[in-house]
Amino acid sequence: MWRSGTVIALRDETATARTITLQIPDWPGHLAGQHVDVRLTAPDGYSAVRSYSIASAPDQDGRIEITVERLPDGEVSPYLTTQVAVGDPLELRGPIGGWFVWRPEQPEPIQLVAGGSGIVPLMAMIRLRRATHGGAPFRLLYSVREPDAVWYGGELQLPSSDSSVSVTYAYTRAVPEGWPRRPARIDAAQIASMTWPSRLRPTCYVCGPTSFVERAADLLAAAGNSPDRIRTERFGPTGERR
C-alpha cells in the first residue's frame, strides 16, 4: 500500500546529503532500524523506487525523517537532494524490515557500527534510546571518510549528562587536527578498544557499504562476538539502498 506524505522540512547534513522530514497522515508507526520505499513518478507514468532507512525515532505524530546521499549517477537521490521542496508530496511504502531493529526492552548492551551513510538506521536507534529512560547502554563506532562527512554531528555530540550512548569516530581518509591516529580502515585494535567486550554479550548492528560491513562483521566475530548476535544491513555500489 502506497501512502502519500508531505515534505515538511529539509536540512542539509553535508554538501551531498539531505534530511527530509515527512508528515504522513495514516502512518502506522515504525521500529528503530526499519526502512521505507520511496516512489517518484514522472508525468507520463514512469516511476522509480528506492529504499531509504528511517533516521527518526518512532513518534506518535505521523512524522518520519530520512537522510539521502546524492549519488553522482543516481536516478532518485539527485531529485530528493536537490529538487524536492517543502510542501511537495512524496509517495512511500512501509515500514519494511523486522530484523535490523532495536527495541527498548532489549536488556543487553548495544554495539552500533556505522560506515558512512550506514549511520541512518543506527541514528533511529540512538534517538529512541535517548528518548527512553533507563535501559541498556549504547556504543557507536562511526567510520567516515573525513570530519566533514559526519552526519548528525551536532546531535551525536554528547551532552555530559547523557551517558546512555557513547560515540567514537574512525576516519578513513582525513582526520581532525591533533587526532591520535592516522586515517585507516577499521582494524582489530579499534574493535578491541572501541566496542563492548564480547563477554558482555552485546547485540551488534552493523550498517554500511558491503565491503565495510563484511570487514566490520568479520572483526566483531573474530573479537569473540557470536555471529547470531551480529546483525547486518549492507548496500552495494549501485545504491540499491539510500
Added chain:
Amino acid sequence: MAIISPGFSGRRAPTDSTLPPGQYLTAGFPVLSAGPTPHVPLEKWELTIEEGTDVIRRWDWTSFRSLPTETPTVDLHCVTRWSKLGTRWEGVSLDTLLAGVKTEAAFALVYSYGDYSTNLPLEDLLNKQAWIAFRFDGADLEPEHGGPARLLVPHLYLWKSAKWVRRIKLMSRDAPGFWEAFGYHNYGDPWREQRYRGD
C-alpha cells in the same frame, strides 16, 4: 493512482522490456545478507535432504562434487530492485539431488549455515528450475555471494536463493522462512512483483 513528482523525469534504460516491473539493471553484484558471512571449510561442509526427523540424503563436499553438474546462464532479480542479466553459474540440479526421493511433501524449507532459511514450494525446486551452485562466472563462489555453495532459484526473487546452503527440509505444510516471517512475500515472483506480504 500515483502522485506525480513535480520535475521528475527519471532515467529509463533501453532494455526495460527484459526486466520485471520495478527493477533496474546493475553490472555489479551487490550483497545483501542479515548477518556476518559464514566461512565454511570444505572438509566440514555437508548438504542434507531431510523429511520429518529423517535424513534421507547426505553429501560431503567430495561426494557432492562427484555429481553431474550443469552450467545455467540466468537472470537475477533482487527484491531491493537490482537485476543482473546473463549470469553464468555451475551447479548440481535439484532434479539430480532429489532423484529417487519419494515424498508426499509439497514444500521445502531451505536452511543455511548461519541460520538463514527460506521456504518455497517443492515444485519450484524441480524441473530444471533450481541448482546448488558452487561456481560463478568461471570461479569458485566467493563466501560473500554464498560460497562454498548456494541455492540458485532464479525465477524467484534472489532472497529465495539461500546462500551457504546446508540442508533442505521437505514438508507437507508450508512454513515461513527468515524474510518471509518479517513481512516479505511468501512466494516472491519478480514478474508479479511479489515483494512484500499482500502484494
